Amino acid sequence: MVKRIMFITGIIFFIVTMFFYLRPVRIVAVHDHNTILVRHFPLLKSRKIKWWEANKKMIKEKYGIPVADEEGFYNVYILDFGDGYRADSGTDEDSDLLCFEDMQGPTNCIEKEPLFSISHSVNQLISYD
Numbered sequence: 001m002v003k004r005i006m007f008i009t010g011i012i013f014f015i016v017t018m019f020f021y022l023r024p025v026r027i028v029a030v031h032d033h034n035t036i037l038v039r040h041f042p043l044l045k046s047r048k049i050k051w052w053e054a055n056k057k058m059i060k061e062k063y064g065i066p067v068a069d070e071e072g073f074y075n076v077y078i079l080d081f082g083d084g085y086r087a088d089s090g091t092d093e094d095s096d097l098l099c100f101e102d103m104q105g106p107t108n109c110i111e112k113e114p115l116f117s118i119s120h121s122v123n124q125l126i127s128y129d
Helices: 002-022 045-063
Strands: 026-031 035-039 074-080 097-099 109-111 114-121 125-128
Touching: 026 045, 045 114, 045 125
Parallel strands: 035 074
Antiparallel strands: 026 035, 074 114, 097 109, 114 125
16 A cells, blocks of 8 residues: 555656656746746756757847847846736835836836846856856
């Protein structure tokens, strides 16, 4: 009986893990020429890097990101879309919001949930954080 419960628990754990591992990343929005809002981003840094490498050409073509400055430097920030856009009420409780000026308000903010960043400079090449 104990073996059967452990077996069923293992199968359930495997199915849930595969569900989280295999669901595709969805780009919800792009802002400020350097910020990508996503859902279902990978948890492991190696998977995040693989996702970026596999999708950077499409992101450049479709969204025009990254935009390098005159010295070749750029940053790309990938944030969790979370519960979506919300309004900034101007209180301390909203201090963890990131608001986008390229959107008309009042619901032009998201909670800051950074997932990944890509930086490039002439001396450093590419770094992933």
